[in-house]
Amino acid sequence: MDATTEPQQGGAAWLRVAIACGVLPLLAGVVSLIVFLQSDPSSGGVEGWMDLGVTILMVGLALFSAGLVTLGVYVVKAGRSGVPKRDLAQNAILTLILLMANFPAALACIWVAGDALNRVHISFVNESDVSVEELTISWPGGSQDIKELGPRGRAELSFYVGGEGEVSFSARQGDERCEGVLIGYVTPNRAGESLEVSFSGGCEFTAAER
Numbered sequence: 001m002d003a004t005t006e007p008q009q010g011g012a013a014w015l016r017v018a019i020a021c022g023v024l025p026l027l028a029g030v031v032s033l034i035v036f037l038q039s040d041p042s043s044g045g046v047e048g049w050m051d052l053g054v055t056i057l058m059v060g061l062a063l064f065s066a067g068l069v070t071l072g073v074y075v076v077k078a079g080r081s082g083v084p085k086r087d088l089a090q091n092a093i094l095t096l097i098l099l100m101a102n103f104p105a106a107l108a109c110i111w112v113a114g115d116a117l118n119r120v121h122i123s124f125v126n127e128s129d130v131s132v133e134e135l136t137i138s139w140p141g142g143s144q145d146i147k148e149l150g151p152r153g154r155a156e157l158s159f160y161v162g163g164e165g166e167v168s169f170s171a172r173q174g175d176e177r178c179e180g181v182l183i184g185y186v187t188p189n190r191a192g193e194s195l196e197v198s199f200s201g202g203c204e205f206t207a208a209e210r
Helices: 005-038 046-080 085-100 102-118
Strands: 119-126 132-139 142-149 154-160 165-173 176-186 194-201 204-209
Touching: 005 046, 005 085, 005 102, 046 085, 046 102, 085 102, 102 119, 119 132, 119 142, 119 176, 132 154, 132 176, 142 154, 165 194, 176 194, 176 204
Parallel strands: 119 194
Antiparallel strands: 119 154, 132 142, 132 165, 165 176, 194 204
16 A cells, blocks of 8 residues: 555545535525525514524534634645645635635625515506506505506516505505505515505405415
């Protein structure tokens, strides 16, 4: 057996551990975000998702520190075992980039999750032959005028919640004035609603979660 075989294998093992320290939290964060976005934040369980996010962040920081240590051990062992300096430098730099990539990835995941929690999306559909006019939607922190929704027409609205309260609308259909509450209670970071509001004529409407 070559005398350098065991040191080289030991150095490679440390490198694999360092790579794993960078890959595992990255995968955990991305997979958790995808599952969260496919779920319904408005149905509850938001605290559980927040706790999971904090846990992934804490474990990620621990693995980042462990990855730096194991990468340092690899550099020392690989250098002593005669690994070419170019290969050694390339492996060390790429692994360090992988470890550091967890920080912008974590910030991106936090931003995307926060955006999903704070955004409300509503689709308005006029299923009648009479236009819905003067349609105004109000929510905590803002309002939006859609003006007119023609027969069989459709309109989309997305907005951020700026406070606590309800989401309501007012409109006119034919000679009738209509108003109603679309969402009884919303609050920042606890919104995440997606609704379809259908007008069927005579100011009759239904609001259903999508």
